[in-house]
Amino acid sequence: MTIAATAPGVPAYVLISGPEGVLAERALASTLEQLRAAHPDIEVIRQAAQTYSAGEVAIHASPSLFGGAKVIVVQDLDEAAEELQTDLLDLLAAPAEDVWLVVTHKSGARGKKVLDTLKKSGARVLECPAIKTDRDKSDFITHEFRAARRKATPDAVRALIEAVGKDVRELAAAAAQLVADTEGVIDEGVVQRYHGGKVEATGFRVADAAVAGQAGEALRLLRHAIATGVDPVPIVAVLASQLRMLVKVGSAGRGSSAQLAKSLGMAPWQVDKARRSINGWDAEGLGVAIQAVAAADFEVKGGGRDPVYAVERAILSITAARHGR
Incomplete structure (x- = not known):
């Protein structure tokens, strides 16, 4: 009987679920970082659902001549054809040694059987919900500053959203810039100095x-x-x-x-x-x-x-x- 791969802190299967691209990218990067910490030479194999050819998963999961750990990253399962779904179910039914599987799925019913099987097989599920409302965006920016161990006032959060716009990726980049370029409490005045022209022009x-x-x-x-x-x-x-x-x-x-x-x-x-x-x-x-x-x-x-x-x-x-x- 083949045992699924394991690594400190990372189970054999990881499901990154949800439509928010920034959160999904971070979840994937964090997972790969953990795997590389345990297996510095791990091979990362990326499979895009839109360009998948039948049998590729099996080929990549099979033992290589020189051995070594592998992680197969299947992106956008929600766009996968039947061939990819079938091949993933086959891999889940017969886990390959020293092979991890990371699957991303934005939303929708396509790939549901694979999702259900992943969860039943003990997959780690990393949720990446959409950041849509103004409250979501405020919470996101506040968390960005908190994660960087910086205090930001509510007025600063408001000013940043108004200045930069509501694109989550741009908001994250703007918050990172303020953290890197300033010290102390980030207040509305700090945001004005960096984005004052944008604020007045909106x-x-x-x-x-x-x-x-x-x-x-x-x-x-x-x-x-x-x-x-x-x-x-x-x-x-x-x-x-x-x-x-x-x-x-x-x-x-x-x-x-x-x-x-x-x-x-x-x-x-x-x-x-x-x-x-x-x-x-x-x-x-x-x-x-x-x-x-x-x-x-x-x-x-x-x-x-x-x-x-x-x-x-x-x-x-x-x-x-x-x-x-």
Whole structure:
């Protein structure tokens, strides 16, 4: 009877499950690092599901002339044809000595029998869930700083997301840069120094000023953003997002920021920000503002002749709709 491979801390089978690419890459890198620590000369064999030819797994799993440990990395099982799934099931039914199997699977039902067999065979499952909501992104960045043994304020996390955008890979790179280039607590001022131009050139500052009823400041920031190459479309998208947050938080009732954030799929700092911004707004005013942004959205996406003017008009409508200015 052939015994499946074992290494300190790494079982014979590892399943990396979930759609978040950054997390999946890190899980794979960590697994390979552990295997190399136990077997410095281990051979890494990568198999892409899209280009797989029947029988390759068996060939790679068979003992080589010179022996030695191997790890077969099968990427994107969720895109695998029947041939790859069959070959993996055959390998799982008859484990090869000194051969590890690492499988990545983003989502979906394809490859389910292989997944079930891996789990029943004692595979280590490393979850890589999608990082979608603003709360997810805030938690991700906060964890990045914590893992690097650095403290970052909630305002710094917010500013970084607004400055860099919501691409997880870019957020991770920006956090790593701040950790490497700075010392002490990372606050909003630190983020501003590194990404100040980006922050001012995004729709977030425009939206903050508009929602606060500051027409002149909102228009100034808008013109600065346009002058630095920002497209009107994402600016309108941020305006719409900010107004939706006001509606969600305003209608959510009482509760702690953390409780509301969890139920609304937001970050706690977003709840706090919306609560501060909701003063001066009522349901009628929010309705008018949302309609103005919807009209601007139509115009900047091709329905109007002058996208910039459409955004300016929306800003003036938003600031006029706010009461108690």
